[in-house]
Amino acid sequence: MQPNRSRLRYLLGYRCFAKPALxxxxxxxxxxxxxxxxxxxLNAPVGxxxxxxxxxxxxxxxxxxxxxxxxxxxxxxxxxxxxxxALGFYVFYxxxxxxxxxxxxxxTEIMQAAEQQGYSPALCSYARTDLGSLLSxxxxxxxxxxxxxxxxxxxxxxxxxxxxxxxxxxxxVPLYLIDTPFLFRDATPDQIDYVKRQLEGxxxxxxxxxxxxxxxxxxxxxxxxxxxxxxLWLEVLETAKAxxxxxxxxxxxxHMAPIVEQRGETHAIRYYRDLLKRLQNRIQRxxxxxxxxxxxxxxxxxxxxxxxxxxxxxxxxRGVNVVASTYTYAWAELAPMMDSxxxxxxxxxxxxxxxxxxxxxxxxxxxxxxxxDFQIDGVILHSDRSCKPYSLGQMDQRDHLVSRLNVPALLxxxxxxxxxxxxxxxxxxxxxxxxxxxEQRK
Amino acid sequence: xxxxxxxxILISVLPIIFHLFRGSRNCSSLKMHxxxxxxxxxxxxxxxxxNPTKKxxxxxxxxxxxxxxxxxxxxxxxxxxxxxxxxxxxxxLLQAHGIHPVEIFGPPGWPxxxxxxxxxxxxxxxxxxxxxxxxxxxxxHVDLVVVPHSCDALQGMASVLMDFTENGKPxxxxxxxxxxxxxxxxxxxxxxxxxxxxxxxxSGRIPEEAELKKAIRLNQHVFGILEKLWxxxxxxxxxxxxxxxxxxxxxxxxxxxxxRYADTAPSHFRRIRPKGxxxxxxIVPEPMDLLHLLDELGLLVVADDLACSSRRVYRNSxxxxxxxxxxxxxxxxxxxxxxxxDPIKQRFFHLVKLAQKHRAGGILFFLPKFCEPxxxxxxxxxxxxxxxxxxxxxxxxxxxxxxxxxxxxxxxxxxxxxADRTEHLLKFKETPA
Numbered sequence: 003m004q005p006n007r008s009r010l011r012y013l014l015g016y017r018c019f020a021k022p023a024l025x026x027x028x029x030x031x032x033x034x035x036x037x038x039x040x041x042x043x044l045n046a047p048v049g050x051x052x053x054x055x056x057x058x059x060x061x062x063x064x065x066x067x068x069x070x071x072x073x074x075x076x077x078x079x080x081x082x083x084x085x086x087x088a089l090g091f092y093v094f095y096x097x098x099x100x101x102x103x104x105x106x107x108x109x110t111e112i113m114q115a116a117e118q119q120g121y122s123p124a125l126c127s128y129a130r131t132d133l134g135s136l137l138s139x140x141x142x143x144x145x146x147x148x149x150x151x152x153x154x155x156x157x158x159x160x161x162x163x164x165x166x167x168x169x170x171x172x173x174x175v176p177l178y179l180i181d182t183p184f185l186f187r188d189a190t191p192d193q194i195d196y197v198k199r200q201l202e203g204x205x206x207x208x209x210x211x212x213x214x215x216x217x218x219x220x221x222x223x224x225x226x227x228x229x230x231x232x233x234l235w236l237e238v239l240e241t242a243k244a245x246x247x248x249x250x251x252x253x254x255x256x257h258m259a260p261i262v263e264q265r266g267e268t269h270a271i272r273y274y275r276d277l278l279k280r281l282q283n284r285i286q287r288x289x290x291x292x293x294x295x296x297x298x299x300x301x302x303x304x305x306x307x308x309x310x311x312x313x314x315x316x317x318x319x320r321g322v323n324v325v326a327s328t329y330t331y332a333w334a335e336l337a338p339m340m341d342s343x344x345x346x347x348x349x350x351x352x353x354x355x356x357x358x359x360x361x362x363x364x365x366x367x368x369x370x371x372x373x374x375d376f377q378i379d380g381v382i383l384h385s386d387r388s389c390k391p392y393s394l395g396q397m398d399q400r401d402h403l404v405s406r407l408n409v410p411a412l413l414x415x416x417x418x419x420x421x422x423x424x425x426x427x428x429x430x431x432x433x434x435x436x437x438x439x440x441e442q443r444k
Numbered sequence: 445x446x447x448x449x450x451x452x453i454l455i456s457v458l459p460i461i462f463h464l465f466r467g468s469r470n471c472s473s474l475k476m477h478x479x480x481x482x483x484x485x486x487x488x489x490x491x492x493x494x495n496p497t498k499k500x501x502x503x504x505x506x507x508x509x510x511x512x513x514x515x516x517x518x519x520x521x522x523x524x525x526x527x528x529x530x531x532x533x534x535x536x537l538l539q540a541h542g543i544h545p546v547e548i549f550g551p552p553g554w555p556x557x558x559x560x561x562x563x564x565x566x567x568x569x570x571x572x573x574x575x576x577x578x579x580x581x582x583x584x585h586v587d588l589v590v591v592p593h594s595c596d597a598l599q600g601m602a603s604v605l606m607d608f609t610e611n612g613k614p615x616x617x618x619x620x621x622x623x624x625x626x627x628x629x630x631x632x633x634x635x636x637x638x639x640x641x642x643x644x645x646x647s648g649r650i651p652e653e654a655e656l657k658k659a660i661r662l663n664q665h666v667f668g669i670l671e672k673l674w675x676x677x678x679x680x681x682x683x684x685x686x687x688x689x690x691x692x693x694x695x696x697x698x699x700x701x702x703x704r705y706a707d708t709a710p711s712h713f714r715r716i717r718p719k720g721x722x723x724x725x726x727i728v729p730e731p732m733d734l735l736h737l738l739d740e741l742g743l744l745v746v747a748d749d750l751a752c753s754s755r756r757v758y759r760n761s762x763x764x765x766x767x768x769x770x771x772x773x774x775x776x777x778x779x780x781x782x783x784x785x786d787p788i789k790q791r792f793f794h795l796v797k798l799a800q801k802h803r804a805g806g807i808l809f810f811l812p813k814f815c816e817p818x819x820x821x822x823x824x825x826x827x828x829x830x831x832x833x834x835x836x837x838x839x840x841x842x843x844x845x846x847x848x849x850x851x852x853x854x855x856x857x858x859x860x861x862x863a864d865r866t867e868h869l870l871k872f873k874e875t876p877a
Contacts, residue, residue, distance in 0.1 A: 120823030122840075124566070124814045156622060160596050163622055163785045164820035171788050171824055179785060181628065183619040183635075184599050186606060192638070196621075196631040203627060362600070363607035387566045390816075394600025397562050398608035415564070 008070025016067035024063055028056035043293050043318035047253045048284055050276045057269045058259055066145040068092045073212045074147045076169065078162040079262055081155040082180060082353045084228055084345065085204055087266040088221040089212040094147060095263055096169075099135065100128035104307030104419040106142045113420065115140065127388040127419035129165040136172060149175050151211045153204070157182040157359040159391045178207050182354050186361050189354050197350035222342040224266040225349065229340035234274035235261045236334035241281040242325040243376055246290025247298065248281045251327035252314040253291060255305040261333045296321030297440045300372055302328045302365075302399075303384035303392045304418040316430070320437045326376045328368060332357035335368070362395030366402060373409060380410040380440045382433075387417045410443065412436040508689060508705065511546060511696045515585050518544045518698070524587040524647060527578060529601070530570060530727065531594045531751045531783055532620045536659040536771055537640045538590075539699070541647035545590070547695035548574045548582065549752055552731040553845025562604050568814040569843040570727065571597045575605075583611050588646050592618045594751075594783050595817055616642050622785035624776050632772040640768075656767040660774065662699050667757045669706050670694075678746045678802055682713040685735040688745075691753055718744035720862035723798055725749035726810040726818065733847050734810060734855075741859035746802035749795060755781045782817040791821060792828045799834055805865030806835030806858065813840045835861045 029052045049055065068074060075091045077083055083093050103109040104127075113130035115138035117123055121130055135141045152175055154166035163179065170177035180200050183193050205216055238257065242249045257277060264270040299317070301324045306313060317324060336355055341348040357365065372378065381403055383396045396413060403411040412432060417423035509517075515525050524543045538545045550573045558579045559572040578589065589611070591602035605615045618639055621628035644650055670691070677687050690709055694702050719742035729735055729750065738745060748754045758774040765773070780786040780794045795807060807829055811818045826836040837858040839851055847855075 120826065122819045122822070125816060125819055129820070160599075160622070160783075161816050161820075164782065164817050167782075167785065167788055168820055168824060177787075179623050181622045181785075183621075183631075184593055184617075186602065186617055190638070192631065192634040196627065196634075199627040199630070203625070361603035361607055363603070366607075385564055387564075390567070390596040390600060393564060394567060394597065395604050395608070397564070398604055402608070 012067045012071040016064060020063055020067070021060060024060055025053070025056045028052040028059065042315050043321075044250075044315060045289060045291055045293055047250075047256075047291065048248060048277065048280045050257075050273055050280070054269075054273045054276050057273065058264070061263055061269075062143050065092065065094060065143065065147045069147045073150045075151045075153055075208075075211075076149040076166075077153040078155050078158060078166070080158040080353065080356050080358070081153045082201065082349045083153075084221060084224045084266050084349055085201065085208055085216065086151075086153065088224045089208050089214060089216055091151070091208070091212060092147060093263070094149065096132040096165075097128050098259065098263055099141065099143065099146065100131040100419055101307050103131050103135070103142060105310060107308050107421070108140070108142055109308065109419045110421050112138065112140050123420075125388075126159075126161045126165070127417050129161060129168075131419055132165070133168060133172075136169070149173060151175060151208065152177040153180070154178075155180040155182060155353060157353055157356045159358065159389070161390075176207065176211070178204055180204065180353070182359055184361075185354065185359055185364075189351065193354060194347070194350050197354050198346050201346050201350055218345075221345050225340055225345045226342035227268060227271060228266045229337055229342065231261060231265055231267075231270035231274060232334055232337035232340065234271060234278060236337050238274055238278050238281060239326065239330055239334055240375075241278070241285060244285045245298075245377070246288070246292065246295040247323055247325040247376075248284035248289065248291055249325070250291045250314060250318075251301045251324040251330060252305070252310055254327055254330040255307075255310060258330050258333060290323065292318045292321070292323040294321050295323045296444075297323070297379040297437070298377055299324045299440075300326050300328070300369065300376065300378045300381045301384065302369065302381060302396065303386045304329055304389055306384065306416050306424065307419055308421045309416075309424060316433065317437075320434075322437060322440075324382070326372050326378070328357065328365065328372070331368070331372065358391050362399060365395065366399045369399065369403070370407065373403075373407065378409065379443070380412070380436060382436070383411060383413050384418075385413050385415045387415070387423050388419065410436060410439045508693050508709075509697075512581075512585065514544075514696050514698075514701075515546055519585065525585065526588045526590050527582050527586040528590040529574060529592065529594075529598055531592060531781075532756060532775065532778070533590055533592045533618050534636055534639060534771055534775065536656065536663055537636065537643060539659040539662070540651040540656040541640075541643045541649065542651075543587070543643065543647055544698060546582075546586070547752075548577060549695065549728040550574060550730050550843045551577060552843040554843075562608070563601070566814055567600070568595075568597050568812045569841070570812055570815075571601045573843050575601055579609070579611070583613055586613065588614045588616060590616050590618065592620065594620075595815070597814070614646060620775060620784060624784075624786075629769075629772050629776050632775060633768050636768050636771055653767050657763070657770075660767065660771055661763060663758075664760065664763065664774075666694070666699055666702065667759050669703060670754075670757060673706060673710065674747065676710065678744075680710075680713075681715050681718050681744055682710065683716055684738045684743075684745045685732060686713045688729060688732070688735050688753075695752065714739075716742060716744060718742055718866075720744070720806070720859060720866040721746045721802060721804045722862055723747050723749060723795060723802075723804050723807045724810065725795070725807055727751040727812055727815060728843075729810055730841070730843050731846055737847060737852060737855055738859075741856060743808075743859050743862060746804050747798040749779070749791075749798070749807075751781065751783065755779055782821050788821050788824050788828075792825055795825075795829060796832055796834070799832075803866065804834070806837065806862035808855075808858065809836065809838040811838065811840050813842050833865070835865055 072090060072092045074094060075086050076094050076096055079095055079097045086093055103112055109131045112134040113127060116130045116134035119137055121133055152166050152170055154162045156163055166177050182197055209215055260270040260273045299322055336352045339348060339352040383400055385393050385396055400411045400413050403409045518525055526538055526543050526545045528545045528547045530549055535545055554573040554577045556572040556576050558576040563572055591598055593599050602617050619635055621631055716739050721744050724745045758778045760774040760777050763770055780790040822838055829836050
């Protein structure tokens with residue numbers, strides 16, 4: 003009875019009512035207009051069509067109705083989801099949910115629920131937000147679908163493993179681990195083979211949960227969609243090489259949602275095609291994201307979700323456009339590695355080489371390349387208390403940028419989701435000093 | 445006859461006053477503890493806080509050489525030395541190459557100025573103190589540095605060591621898979637081979653299979669001795685401090701020397717009269733004042749779940765297969781460990797089994813601050829253990845040179861709780877079914 007009721011709810015509630023209503027709402031422009039672009043130093047951000055925006059919102063909307071109709075997997079942001087997509091799973095990202103809570107400024111309240119249960123404030127704030135949401139039931143999404151499978155991949159950090167072990171315990175669902183050895187050097191055949199064998203091991207587990215067999219043609223299709231979306235995302239980010247840049251990294255943080263959540267789906271491709279077209283038009287019009295772009299800055303590490311607009315406006319008022327970010331770039335740089343003809347091997351290779359699974363020197367090389375390509379005047383390294391694999395090594399990277407490349411670099415201590423770690427006044431003062439430093443070098 | 449209420453209150457308050465008095469005494473004496481860091485302290489040559497003359501006696505009874513005396517000795521004999529960071533690594537491969545491993549777990553209280561130039565304040569103390577110690581004291585005495593990839597912090601440290609510090613010494617990493625499936629074991633065999641080959645340019649030789657097997661057998665023998673030592677410790681009630689000094693000597697002593705000490709030293713160990721029995725969990729019991737305080741409080745550590753100790757006892761009865769698969773099987777057979785991704789429930793069963801076997805009344809989790817693998821398990825694990833009737837206490841340390849007053853007070857309260865439970869458990873055990 004229960005599956006039938008879920009299916010009925012899905013068909014009537016979601017398909018017949020909620021989804022059309024969502025599209026109507028977006029197409030009719032019922033959403034509140036943003037403040038940006040009216041009285042600030044920022045031009046109105048380049049958006050995508052209402053249809054594409056609605057497609058993104060629809061992903062979360064479907065999550066409210068999907069339980070009992072499609073199998074649900076909770077996955078880490080760097081996990082190879084192509085196999086799950088090919089098997090028809092609804093894929094939910096607790097990290098993105100954490101970011102959403104941060105952007106809506108409710109993360110601190112939610113993570114306190116986890117802290118009350120004994121989770122240390124020293125732990126990752128995404129994890130605390132997610133566990134707090136699970137324990138308290140609070141979420142800006144109204145409802146999060148309960149998972150049938152957890153998939154953790156250690157290519158972004160070891161924290162996700164500890165976090166997902168807790169989830170597995172609370173939710174009593176199977177946890178499958180894709181363990182990716184850290185690449186201090188180039189990946190060896192053994193390491194690639196190890197990840198590939200784990201992917202092979204995932205297939206029967208996911209098939210059993212999904213109750214259907216994997217079609218290889220479908221997997222190849224999903225991989226090719228993943229590759230295309232990733233390639234388009236790279237092109238979107240590279241539009242920021244233009245002067246003035248039509249895009250800020252803060253816009254990029256918002257627009258990265260489809261590449262994370264809808265990778266391997268056609269919606270992500272349509273979304274980025276549309277965005278790319280609009281950005282190219284903007285370049286032709288020589289219209290920048292910042293009204294008076296004087297300095298071009300690179301952002302390293304995760305964004306400060308709860309101060310995204312505040313930071314964008316604060317910097318724009320001083321003529322600073324944060325044109326690029328290593329974080330958004332991390333989702334784009336590996337596009338050429340994907341090959342739909344050899345899906346498992348290339349998935350293994352690609353996900354093993356993600357930005358966070360490489361050493362500090364390699365990250366520095368990426369930064370150096372971006373400084374050159376995007377004509378960067380300064381670098382802000384967000385020293386994120388919650389993300390140790392990203393942050394450890396930043397002090398040496400900063401020294402290297404300043405002393406060897408003669409690029410002003412600022413280490414800004416905060417947390418991506420925990421607003422209690424954001425010292426407002428101190429950060430303002432430091433950013434102002436950073437801008438002055440860049441001014442002196444001009 | 446019912447006791448008078450006032451008399452009853454007085455009786456119940458007296459032990460609290462007594463312990464408060466003892467607490468303040470402990471604290472002041474603990475604070476007198478060496479302010480100036482000294483690497484010799486690290487090996488356990490700690491002055492007796494209560495009685496300096498007794499200290500001399502104890503030092504003679506447990507006359508363990510210093511960590512760096514061993515390094516000098518080994519180097520004088522023409523052998524190479526490796527500085528090894530926590531936690532899991534193939535000691536046997538180093539031994540087969542004739543390289544002597546000396547482990548770095550801190551040391552407590554070591555100034556972190558050198559590390560502070562490379563790592564943020566939210567990095568764990570094992571990394572910050574270990575990194576400083578390595579650069580200020582160790583590097584000139586060793587031939588290589590081994591950094592197992594135990595967590596994000598150690599991974600970051602290895603990256604900084606390799607990429608940004610010019611130390612002139614090779615840095616080798618080792619990755620232990622985060623699960624125990626067939627594919628993990630197959631990867632581990634390859635990882636061991638890679639590590640083994642990377643040692644060749646340093647040692648200048650390729651050891652025979654027989655040498656490797658000999659090293660494996662020797663370590664299996666050591667594991668057997670460790671188990672016997674634990675059994676004897678639980679029966680006899682040796683001082684926690686002295687017993688752990690011996691156990692931890694394995695972090696730097698050559699195996700043969702360790703076996704010699706393991707054979708002779710226990711007969712001289714002080715004994716405590718245990719009021720309660722506990723398990724000790726965490727990474728490393730530093731500062732060792734902790735164990736001294738446990739002695740004073742009459743808490744006997746009957747088993748441990750420490751990364752520096754029992755989590756690295758890799759027993760394997762099958763020593764007939766080839767050396768690398770055999771070693772991989774050994775490493776795969778270690779007890780549950782949060783840094784290896786073992787499920788929380790597995791840890792829970794392991795701890796409950798240990799507690800039941802040794803009739804422990806509580807578990808003390810002594811964790812380094814910012815240690816994510818450990819901290820994630822704590823809320824669920826402590827709740828499960830408490831539901832099982834075990835008292836738990838979680839203390840976070842930054843490897844300071846001494847315990848804080850707050851920790852001392854909490855440990856005293858915990859000791860009382862555990863003493864009650866242990867008494868109950870022992871009575872329960874004695875009651876015929």
